Every structure is written in C-alpha cells, then in structure tokens.
Amino acid sequence: MSASFIILAAITIASAVAAMTLRHLVHCALALAITFAGLAALYLQLDAQFVGFAQVLVYVGAVAILIVFAILLTRGSEAPQQSIFSSSWAVGGIIAAAVFAVLAVMIRKSRLSELVAPAGTTTTVREIGDRLMTTYILPLEVVGLLLTAALIGAVIIAMKEEPK
Amino acid sequence: MTPLAGYLLLSSFLFAIGLAGALTRRNGILVLIGIELMLNAANLNFIAFWRFGPNPEMLKGIIFVLFSIGVAAAEAAVGLALIIAIYRHYRTTNVEKMNSMKG
Numbered sequence: 431m432s433a434s435f436i437i438l439a440a441i442t443i444a445s446a447v448a449a450m451t452l453r454h455l456v457h458c459a460l461a462l463a464i465t466f467a468g469l470a471a472l473y474l475q476l477d478a479q480f481v482g483f484a485q486v487l488v489y490v491g492a493v494a495i496l497i498v499f500a501i502l503l504t505r506g507s508e509a510p511q512q513s514i515f516s517s518s519w520a521v522g523g524i525i526a527a528a529v530f531a532v533l534a535v536m537i538r539k540s541r542l543s544e545l546v547a548p549a550g551t552t553t554t555v556r557e558i559g560d561r562l563m564t565t566y567i568l569p570l571e572v573v574g575l576l577l578t579a580a581l582i583g584a585v586i587i588a589m590k591e592e593p594k
Numbered sequence: 595m596t597p598l599a600g601y602l603l604l605s606s607f608l609f610a611i612g613l614a615g616a617l618t619r620r621n622g623i624l625v626l627i628g629i630e631l632m633l634n635a636a637n638l639n640f641i642a643f644w645r646f647g648p649n650p651e652m653l654k655g656i657i658f659v660l661f662s663i664g665v666a667a668a669e670a671a672v673g674l675a676l677i678i679a680i681y682r683h684y685r686t687t688n689v690e691k692m693n694s695m696k697g
Contacts, residue, residue, distance in 0.1 A: 435596040439600070439604045450614060450628065462627055462630070465634070472601075476645045478655075478656055478659075480660075481641060484660060485637075488667055489634070493630065496671065497674065499674075500678060501623055503681070513620070515618045517690065522614060522618040523614055525613070526614035529606075529609070530606055530607060533610075534603060534606060534607075537603055542602065543598060543599035545597070545646045546646075548646075548648075548650055562660075576668055577667070580672050584672050584674075587675040588675040588679055591682075
C-alpha cells in the first residue's frame, strides 16, 4: 500500500466517523465536506481526474452548502439537549457492524486482491464527452429531465404553504 | 500501487459508517448525510473496479459514477426540501417524533 493511500484513507475515515458522531450539526456538515474532499483525492489517485473534479464541484461545492442551509433553516445549529442517538441505537450499530464484517470477510477471501491494475491510462475529458454524446445520449437526457424534475419538486415542497 | 482490496475495504467501511449513522441518529438531516456517505462509498467501488478492470478504455465506470453523482444530487435536494417541509409542520427534525401520517 502506498503512503498516499494510507494518509487519504485515514483522513476520509476519521472525518466520516466525526460526521456521524459529533454533537453540533454544523460540525457534522464540515466533517462531511472533508470526507467528500478525501474521496475526490482518492478518485484522482485512481486516474479518474474528471470524476474527482466533478466530486469537488457537486459534493464539496453544492451538497455540503445545501446541508448547511438545511441545518440553519431548521435551527439545528444549537446543540441538542437530549441524546443525539435514537433509542434503538444498539440495534442499528450491530446491523452496521455485521454488514461491515460480512463485506470485509468476503473481500479478504476473494481473489480480487490478486488483480493488478492495467498500465496507467489517460482519460481525456474529450473522450468522456464523446461517450456521453454518442453511446450514452439517452441516459444523459433522462438525468437532465430528472434534475429538472427534482429542482421543481424541491422548490414546491419547500415553498411556504398558503394560510387557509 | 495499492491493491484493489484496500479500496474495497475502505469503501465498505465508509458504507458501514453511513449505515450506522442513518440507523442511529435522531436528526433527520444526519440520516440524509448517512445516506450520502453510503452513495459515495458505492461510487468509490465503481471507480476502483473501473481502474482495476480489464477494459478501462471503455470508460463504463466513469460514466456510471457521473450519472450516480447526478442522481445523488437530485436525492439530496429533494430530501432536504422534505426535511424543511416536515420541520415547518412539526417544529422538529427529530425522526422519532415524526410518527403520525395524518397532519
């Protein structure tokens, strides 16, 4: 394992744990932004430059800001008085630990770790654009429609109701 | 270069953290953050398998992740709008207090 992978993985895991356990919601959102940035760096390490920068734009730029806005609009910035975990936290924790144990055992047992990466490939944005505009033109249009519908839907849901 | 198993272990750990957060936190926004973490863990798997797979020049993993990011962004926008609408109604984001369907 390379040193850069270990450092990036440690940052990503530590900030993800922080995002799920911190008490203040704003701190959670900031830790989540660090997790997204760490994942973007991992994508860069895996030679997926375009995805890495799309991750920075969409997640670190947009989704994190959206979450901060939601926290401020719901007055979640004050620290909660009672426990931050629900009453059935033990069951949830056991389920998550079991899921991780099963996945980890299967990964260790499989022969995937013997795979060697093919020699470094350079993916240009031009190639991705060519694929998106030829082979994947229909999914691209569907995603555009989905994003438009989500935009209109989110505005309508969050709009203030008229008093009757 | 790091073996594929390293990336897979990292992404399954991220998935488990997100699942634990989505199942145990009281605040609805934190539940959504957990779901976002799980989606990102899946994206990391896509990229890792694309990089270590036999035909990286086909770009299938990259295209899949781009669409996945788009769908996840739509999900986050609608989910947070729902949280805000529910907050306006119940004056709380505690998911344990949202236990009635009738307004």
